[in-house]
Amino acid sequence: MDAILLQILNGLDKGGAYALIALGLTLVFGTLGVVNFAHGALFMLGAFCAVTFNKVLSLESVVVDPTQTTAWGSPLEVRTPYVEAWLGDFGVFLHNYSVPASVIIAIPIMLAIGIAIERGLIQYFYKRPHADQILVTFGLAIVIQEVIKKFYGANPIPQAAPADFSGTAYVGTLLGMGDALPYPWWRLIYLLFSFVVIGGVMAFLQFTTYGMVVRAGMRDRETVGMLGIDIERRFTVVFGLAAVVAGIAGAMYTPILPPDYHMGMDFLVLSFVVVVVGGMGSLTGAVVAGFLLGILQSFASMNEIKSILPGIDQIIIYLVAVVVLLTMPRGLMGRKGVMED
Amino acid sequence: MMFANLSRNDWLLLVGFSVVVLAGPIILQPLGAAYPALMQKFCIYGIFALGFNILFGLTGYLSFGHAAFLGVGSYAAMWSFKLFTMNVIPAILFAMVFACLFALIIGYVSLRRSGIYFSILTLAFAQMSYNLAYSVLTPLTNGETGLQLSRQDPRVIDAMFGSPGPGLPRASLFGVDISGGGYPGFYLCAVALIVCFFFAMRIFRSPFGMMLRGIKSNQNRMRYTGFNTRPYLLSAFVISGLYAGLAGALMAATDPLVGAERMQWTASGEVVLMTILGGAGTLVGPILGAGVIKYFENIFSSFSDRTLHGFFSFLPESLQDPVVSFFSLFVGDGWNLTLGVVFMLIVIFLPGGIMEGLRRAWNLVNRKGDGGDAVPVGQTQPAE
Numbered sequence: 001m002d003a004i005l006l007q008i009l010n011g012l013d014k015g016g017a018y019a020l021i022a023l024g025l026t027l028v029f030g031t032l033g034v035v036n037f038a039h040g041a042l043f044m045l046g047a048f049c050a051v052t053f054n055k056v057l058s059l060e061s062v063v064v065d066p067t068q069t070t071a072w073g074s075p076l077e078v079r080t081p082y083v084e085a086w087l088g089d090f091g092v093f094l095h096n097y098s099v100p101a102s103v104i105i106a107i108p109i110m111l112a113i114g115i116a117i118e119r120g121l122i123q124y125f126y127k128r129p130h131a132d133q134i135l136v137t138f139g140l141a142i143v144i145q146e147v148i149k150k151f152y153g154a155n156p157i158p159q160a161a162p163a164d165f166s167g168t169a170y171v172g173t174l175l176g177m178g179d180a181l182p183y184p185w186w187r188l189i190y191l192l193f194s195f196v197v198i199g200g201v202m203a204f205l206q207f208t209t210y211g212m213v214v215r216a217g218m219r220d221r222e223t224v225g226m227l228g229i230d231i232e233r234r235f236t237v238v239f240g241l242a243a244v245v246a247g248i249a250g251a252m253y254t255p256i257l258p259p260d261y262h263m264g265m266d267f268l269v270l271s272f273v274v275v276v277v278g279g280m281g282s283l284t285g286a287v288v289a290g291f292l293l294g295i296l297q298s299f300a301s302m303n304e305i306k307s308i309l310p311g312i313d314q315i316i317i318y319l320v321a322v323v324v325l326l327t328m329p330r331g332l333m334g335r336k337g338v339m340e341d
Numbered sequence: 342m343m344f345a346n347l348s349r350n351d352w353l354l355l356v357g358f359s360v361v362v363l364a365g366p367i368i369l370q371p372l373g374a375a376y377p378a379l380m381q382k383f384c385i386y387g388i389f390a391l392g393f394n395i396l397f398g399l400t401g402y403l404s405f406g407h408a409a410f411l412g413v414g415s416y417a418a419m420w421s422f423k424l425f426t427m428n429v430i431p432a433i434l435f436a437m438v439f440a441c442l443f444a445l446i447i448g449y450v451s452l453r454r455s456g457i458y459f460s461i462l463t464l465a466f467a468q469m470s471y472n473l474a475y476s477v478l479t480p481l482t483n484g485e486t487g488l489q490l491s492r493q494d495p496r497v498i499d500a501m502f503g504s505p506g507p508g509l510p511r512a513s514l515f516g517v518d519i520s521g522g523g524y525p526g527f528y529l530c531a532v533a534l535i536v537c538f539f540f541a542m543r544i545f546r547s548p549f550g551m552m553l554r555g556i557k558s559n560q561n562r563m564r565y566t567g568f569n570t571r572p573y574l575l576s577a578f579v580i581s582g583l584y585a586g587l588a589g590a591l592m593a594a595t596d597p598l599v600g601a602e603r604m605q606w607t608a609s610g611e612v613v614l615m616t617i618l619g620g621a622g623t624l625v626g627p628i629l630g631a632g633v634i635k636y637f638e639n640i641f642s643s644f645s646d647r648t649l650h651g652f653f654s655f656l657p658e659s660l661q662d663p664v665v666s667f668f669s670l671f672v673g674d675g676w677n678l679t680l681g682v683v684f685m686l687i688v689i690f691l692p693g694g695i696m697e698g699l700r701r702a703w704n705l706v707n708r709k710g711d712g713g714d715a716v717p718v719g720q721t722q723p724a725e
Contacts (some may be wrong), residue, residue, distance in 0.1 A: 142680065326453055
């Protein structure tokens with residue numbers, strides 16, 4: 001029993017990342033009707049926001065202290081990060097919590113990048129065929145990825161979770177169950193974080209007037225436009241929002257997976273599968289499918305299952321996608337009339 | 342019979358194309374690309390792109406998993422080298438048979454959907470093959486190390502005709518060594534490319550090709566007129582899989598180390614780039630695109646900052662450093678960045694690729710203006 005619960009937990013944090021990326025993809029697709037192959041690159045850019053933020057916070061002043069010596073007898077170099085020197089205890093705290101704090105930095109940056117991409121490139125592709133959209137965003141993804149590679153190198157850059165959350169959480173004990181269910185704290189945090197973000201986006205679309213207009217625009221863009229609403233501008237903001245969601249998902253994911261320049265592509269392929277399984281244009285579908293496929297993948301990588309079906313952990317997601325696409329043309333929850341063929 | 346549909350212009354094109362390809366070592370001399378190892382790469386990727394174009398250019402179905410067939414072809418050819426003989430003919434046949442079967446299965450399933458779903462299905466299948474080749478199928482593919490020849494391989498047919506010489510055996514065509522980047526290897530690939538070009542031309546000019554174009558421009562209307570479009574699509578898919586298998590076999594013959602990364606989706610993306618760059622839906626375009634990409638990859642990746650400094654030495658000192666550091670983004674390791682930028686520019690401004698650019702230039706020179714005959718033939722509509 002606890003083995004099953006543990007696998008579900010294991011799948012949920014990866015599922016959270018899938019769901020967040022797929023949410024943005026679906027949002028962009030539903031509003032702008034654009035298939036965005038550069039969305040994974042936005043996830044990766046968010047992760048590198050966290051890397052950069054941490055680098056900035058780690059800038060140190062080096063003072064040689066002649067009164068102390070190292071084990072080799074040379075004078076000890078005392079290194080103090082500038083933030084700690086300037087801000088004292090708050091600086092130490094900030095340095096420790098650089099990953100969650102980077103989310104705050106990532107939001108405006110990703111919003112700006114998202115809006116720039118939409119205004120600078122995507123808006124010219126609304127009327128072009130889907131194949132062209134795929135191709136141009138694919139090119140954009142390559143460009144972003146290579147620029148990052150140029151500046152940060154090709155090796156993964158590990159990021160530390162805050163010290164308070166780097167250990168193991170005993171989920172079972174927390175919930176008062178019999179089994180202890182050891183589970184890394186940060187993954188638990190990530191899971192909660194993804195719930196909060198997904199809930200926030202959904203609430204924004206569901207309960208605000210702005211969100212209502214956007215939803216109306218997803219249904220029938222022309223009519224909304226005729227009511228005198230500048231729907232284009234709202235959709236631009238939605239693209240920015242999708243970029244923010246992908247970006248902060250990437251920033252928070254860095255302690256789990258050390259970011260490198262091609263992580264975006266790796267996640268993108270899977271997220272597309274998630275979107276298709278969930279159903280094109282359905283936000284709930286994307287989220288549900290994201291978590292489902294994450295859990296499924298973690299079950300498939302159990303040793304008991306791998307011994308019966310070797311290699312199943314490598315292909316399970318694609319296999320599910322193939323079956324779903326062939327049996328349910330609209331995916332799990334696809335809306336009628338969206339991208340049917 | 343077989344040649345009935347080709348007009349005089351087509352024959353001229355075929356002859357001209359053959360002459361250009363076979364005279365490659367002379368023509369490419371001034372460009373500094375006249376060594377066989379590079380030229381055979383042009384030919385192999387030319388075949389790959391030509392095949393991809395039969396699917397994408399004619400039917401508009403954008404497959405994002407075409408490298409899987411290339412990989413399967415490579416592995417099959419390699420096993421033929423290992424088990425039977427170092428002769429390249431059986432290897433090619435083997436590769437094509439396996440690629441054909443593989444394409445038949447994947448195509449049968451994927452072609453049930455169209456548009457972006459088709460792209461994602463093919464992508465999913467290719468990623469599955471890639472992941473399996475890396476993990477469970479290691480006995481067949483040798484995983485990360487890659488499949489390579491060894492002295493201990495049985496090679497039953499070769500063994501019947503005498504004992505193997507010292508050293509690793511090399512792929513050959515009835516005794517002529519074709520591996521390791523010599524002229525025989527190049528000419529084998531060149532002849533294969535010409536044959537492929539001929540068949541592609543036949544397909545383009547045939548009623549079958551017309552049917553495929555009809556599917557691209559309006560599949561529903563084709564169905565209403567009573568055609569069952571799926572067998573046509575499947576044939577196109579399998580044919581393009583065959584081309585990829587052949588390209589894979591030639592790749593294995595000229596460079597006997599086959600790794601799974603040949604099947605990765607970035608490799609599939611590369612052939613899409615080649616086809617678009619050259620001009621999807623045109624005959625010569627994809628080959629041109631493959632050549633251009635491989636040529637510039639070769640040139641740009643060998644550039645270093647030193648070369649750039651030499652190049653911009655005419656600039657004053659203060660300007661030179663920033664200019665060089667800007668351009669160094671795009672050369673050496675940054676070649677992929679150049680590729681991405683060029684690709685975006687092509688998709689944005691010239692969706693018909695190089696061929697459309699040439700046509701526009703031609704029209705400009707001939708003062709035809711941009712009248713009715715500037716219809717972008719290469720423009721690819723989605724298959725929806």
